[in-house]
Amino acid sequence: MTGGVEEQIDQWRGFVRRRKAISAADVEEMEDHLRERIADLEANGLDAEEAFLVAVKRMGNLDEVSREFAREHSERLWKQLVLVPEADDGAGGPARWRELAVMIAFALGAGLAVKLLATLVDDEFVLVRNLAFVVLPFLAGWFAWKRRVPWRVWAVTAAVAAVPLLAVDLYPFETTGGPYPAPGMTGVLAFTHAPVLLWLLAGVLHTGGDWRSHDRRMDFVRFTGELAMYLALIMLGSMVLLGLTAGVLSLAGVDLEPFMEDWLLPFGGPGALLVAAWLVEAKKGVVENIAPVLTRVFTPLALVMLLADLVVLLVNGPLTTVDRELLILMDAILVLVLFLLLYSVSARDPLAPPGVFDWLQLALVGAALAVNAVALTAMLTRIAEFGFTANKTAALGLNLVLLVHLVWSAWLLAGFVRGRRPFAAVERWQTAYLPVYAAWAAVVVLVFPPVFGFA
Missing domain, CATH: 1.10.8 (Helicase, Ruva Protein; domain 3)
Structure with a gap:
């Protein structure tokens, strides 16, 4: 054709x-x-x-x-705001109850796994680095059950996920000395990049194993944004309720902290993740009404933030004197802008004509490119003067990956707002580039430690 x-x-x-x-x-x-x-x-x-x-x-x-x-x-049809329909006489009622029961079972399983890990492991860093490997498999299992993923697909996905698990647990990472030993930089990089790789592998199961489908990849992008929204709401609400409860109990002489540490956190965190995922699937109509509003609110705010950050980078003196922590924060902001771009694209009507918001989004991507260019220049200058290290190389690689994503996104958006290409081209690029992030995360987890001597 x-x-x-x-x-x-x-x-x-x-x-x-x-x-x-x-x-x-x-x-x-x-x-x-x-x-x-x-x-x-x-x-x-x-x-x-x-x-x-x-x-x-x-x-x-x-x-x-x-x-x-x-x-x-x-x-x-997701038209009700209640969790489960009142009537069970229809075909959808029992199915919803069954899905809710399965989700609760996976949530309890994740909580038990975290509790068991915390009981068996005394080292805090061992607990932290394995937390994602303990919790995300239950979410992935729920995806596999809900999407009826063929066993070959989830078996291959589990086998691939076992590779970073073995790496973070068997690599001989060096630790810093002192009374509070901590992992070296390659260990920190492996621990922080492994969840990214695991999340994208879980996305394969969310698509039902059909990762090559653009629409299903975009559904996963949309799911990720909506999951973050629901999870933030659940966590904020829980913090308020726990704060009020702890305050009341403390006046009565009851200390809630041991219960929170021993039971509430191990079960509450994984439970909140699974419940939020279930809510995203069950309440799509509600979130679809909120998503366009959120993107229109946060896109101009993010643009102002990026412009302010760009000014700070440019007036902070020679690029060799730019603080390392500032560059790390810039990378975090760029990743946040990338999430906003992905979520905005997933929430947009692909058939709507170009409008003011599309020009605003193009300006946001342009500002992100400017910040990325300045940050890259600063990183290359510091590397030329002080040499390569694991964290500098990881930051440089991430910025290069982001640069390619943003440059082509800007090119496609510019063509769309000028009426030269459909929005579908912009949309397809966002999902087609996702495997690059998985590949980069795998390199940081598996290749960086031996290359940099596990330091």
Whole structure:
């Protein structure tokens, strides 16, 4: 098929995907039927664009398709704000209760695993570096159960995840001396990058094993942003309730701290993660209404923040004197901007024409590129003067990975706001680049420690 027809199919897919009654899997099935009809019509002598128009017409009215799906699959409509429907007489009620029960079982399993790890391990750093390997498998297991992932897919995913687990536990990382020994820089880098790799591996199971599907990768991006939102709300609410409870009990002479350390934290943290994930899946309609508002609120704020950071970097004297902690903070801000970009793209209507917000987003990416360029220059200057170290190399690599992502995003966004390419191209680039972050995290976890002598 020609590029023009592929763009039209992208627009058609985005139009169908906006119908809440049609799931991502159904969209892909309908797209397969559409492509088959186009191929048949082309074989009968029509050109590609004519075949596309005729095939779409024969697919029927999409609004009627949406209403038909709504009647046949009412459990896919997330219109209620309560956790579980009051009536169980429909087909969706028992399924929701079963899904809730399975989620609670996985949450309890994760809490028990954390509690067992904390009981068996006295070293705080051993506990911290294994925490992600203990909790995320239960979330990944819930993904595999919910998506009915084939056993070969989850078996291969588990085998790949075992590699960084063995690395962080078997590598002979050096520790600093003193009364409070701490891991060296390669150990810290491995501990902090391993969860990134694990999260993207969990994303393979979230897609049902079909990681090559753009739509399912974008669903995972959207899920990640919404999960962070729900998790933040749960944590803030829990902190308020715990603070009030601890205050009341302290007046009565009851110390809540031992209970919190021994039971509440081991079960509450993993439980909050699993509950937040379940809420994202169960309350999609609620979050979809909030997501566009949040992106429009935080995008201009992030732009102002980036411009202020750029001024600070430029007026802070020679680049060799830029504080290392400041560069680390700049990297954290750039990663935050990247998350905002991904979430904004996932929340946008792909068929809507370019608007003011798209220009604002382009300005945000441009500001991020400027900050990245200054930070890269400072890093290269410091490396040229003081030499390579594990943390400098990791920071340099991350900035280069971010640079490629942001440069091409800016190019695609500029083409979109000028009407030269569809938004689908911007959207596809965001998900197509995700494996690069997984590859870089794997390099930091597996390659950096031996290269830098485990120091």
